[in-house]
Amino acid sequence: MPAHTFDLAVVGGGIIGLAHALAAVRVGKRVAVIERDVRANGASIRNFGFITVTGQERGDSWRLARRTRDLWAEVAPKAGIAVAHRGLMLTARSPEAMAVIDAFLKTEMGEGCRLMTPDTFRKDAHGLGGSDLQGALFSPHELRVESRDAIPALAAWLKEARGVTFFTETVVFDAMPPRLHTSRGVIEAGAVVVCPGDDFVTLYPEHIAGYGLRKCRLSMLKLASPGFRLPSALMSDLSLTRYRGYAALPEARALEAKLRAEQPAHYDNGVHLIVVQGADDGLVVGDSHHYDHLPGPFAPAEAEHAILDEYARSLGRAAPPVLERWTGIYAVADDRTYLIDAPQENVRLVIVTSGTGASTGFGIAERVINDLFDLEGRVA
Numbered sequence: 001m002p003a004h005t006f007d008l009a010v011v012g013g014g015i016i017g018l019a020h021a022l023a024a025v026r027v028g029k030r031v032a033v034i035e036r037d038v039r040a041n042g043a044s045i046r047n048f049g050f051i052t053v054t055g056q057e058r059g060d061s062w063r064l065a066r067r068t069r070d071l072w073a074e075v076a077p078k079a080g081i082a083v084a085h086r087g088l089m090l091t092a093r094s095p096e097a098m099a100v101i102d103a104f105l106k107t108e109m110g111e112g113c114r115l116m117t118p119d120t121f122r123k124d125a126h127g128l129g130g131s132d133l134q135g136a137l138f139s140p141h142e143l144r145v146e147s148r149d150a151i152p153a154l155a156a157w158l159k160e161a162r163g164v165t166f167f168t169e170t171v172v173f174d175a176m177p178p179r180l181h182t183s184r185g186v187i188e189a190g191a192v193v194v195c196p197g198d199d200f201v202t203l204y205p206e207h208i209a210g211y212g213l214r215k216c217r218l219s220m221l222k223l224a225s226p227g228f229r230l231p232s233a234l235m236s237d238l239s240l241t242r243y244r245g246y247a248a249l250p251e252a253r254a255l256e257a258k259l260r261a262e263q264p265a266h267y268d269n270g271v272h273l274i275v276v277q278g279a280d281d282g283l284v285v286g287d288s289h290h291y292d293h294l295p296g297p298f299a300p301a302e303a304e305h306a307i308l309d310e311y312a313r314s315l316g317r318a319a320p321p322v323l324e325r326w327t328g329i330y331a332v333a334d335d336r337t338y339l340i341d342a343p344q345e346n347v348r349l350v351i352v353t354s355g356t357g358a359s360t361g362f363g364i365a366e367r368v369i370n371d372l373f374d375l376e377g378r379v380a
């Protein structure tokens with residue numbers, strides 16, 4: 001048997017590739033991951049590491065997020081990944097925002113969530129909250145990891161504890177089992193999962209083109225420690241019109257009309273607020289959304305100002321100093337949150353198209369691997 005023969009080759013070492021590697025080793029497959037860079041350097045290490053259940057699109061995405069959250073909870077301690085936050089508090093500044101939260105809590109997605117009064121929010125959150133705070137949604141379902149550390153740690157654990165072979169600084173030029181042609185020679189594998197993130201042109205470009213994907217560039221900030229530990233991740237009113245689990249509720253229409261009128265720069269730059277905290281107490285804060293076929297590297301300063309403005313409005317305090325700035329890019333489709341294509345019998349192409357890969361990737365990968373190896377119903 002050639003040295004490089006695997007049951008499964010995964011192209012892409014981001015979270016979606018690693019999720020497929022994990023799902024395959026859990027059912028006993030010999031797995032290789034092939035990654036262009038020396039380690040993952042794309043969306044997967046640039047995100048908030050916010051494994052979000054509450055707010056995901058109702059139905060499939062919400063269920064995938066619950067499964068993905070459970071798998072993160074299981075794998076993180078084994079891989080030495082610290083869970084920096086649990087839960088979410090989403091503040092509301094207007095009756096319209098409170099109406100969306102009330103409506104959300106009446107759906108099945110509200111299970112386990114509750115309404116916080118301004119006083120309980122302030123008590124739990126070090127007195128944060130502007131003078132116009134009306135209340136907050138609390139969700140216990142979320143986890144938060146520091147992605148820049150968690151993704152390399154997950155890859156190292158898959159390699160050392162689960163026997164996954166990594167080929168890094170290796171580009172796959174074509175992926176047609178039983179052979180993949182790479183910049184370092186041929187790798188043999190019975191099946192392939194291609195997880196290319198926002199690379200739409202190297203592998204199966206004609207299949208990807210059929211989905212009409214675009215790209216989204218996001219601006220992110222790391223802020224200095226605020227001097228205390230946040231009890232959970234924080235979000236605010238704008239998120240109620242962006243996250244599909246809330247935004248699809250009829251009550252979100254009035255809120256969006258109000259916020260668009262009051263905060264046009266935030267909508268022009270696709271800004272909403274997520275605040276999470278790291279082990280060093282620094283805050284990761286974002287984000288903005290600019291859509292294009294080639295978003296380019298030039299992030300408008302207005303987007304950053306809008307993010308910091310929303311921080312001050314919702315938390316009632318000026319933001320701590322900015323320590324780092326970066327951008328990230330992910331794939332976007334107008335009509336789906338992810339795609340699974342089968343360009344050949346033993347090949348799957350998997351792209352998350354809604355900026356939710358850390359939150360849904362493990363669940364999607366389990367589904368793909370079960371289908372690829374015909375394992376429906378088998379529990380690893």
Ligand SMILES: Cc1cc2nc3c(=O)[nH]c(=O)nc-3n(C[C@H](O)[C@H](O)[C@H](O)COP(=O)(O)OP(=O)(O)OC[C@H]3O[C@@H](n4cnc5c(N)ncnc54)[C@H](O)[C@@H]3O)c2cc1C
Binds near residue numbers: 173218
């Ligand atoms: C700023 C930002 C914030 C976000 N926040 C969150 C969040 O908090 N929660 C959440 O759930 N989601 C979040 N997302 C979305 C999430 O990060 C993405 O959905 C997810 O990372 C996509 O993972 P991926 O593995 O598909 O892509 P990537 O991380 O881009 O990885 C793809 C990898 O494939 C490699 N590759 C591609 N083609 C080849 C080839 N031919 N040969 C070899 N290697 C190849 C690339 O080098 C790359 O490393 C955020 C995204 C961004 C940008």
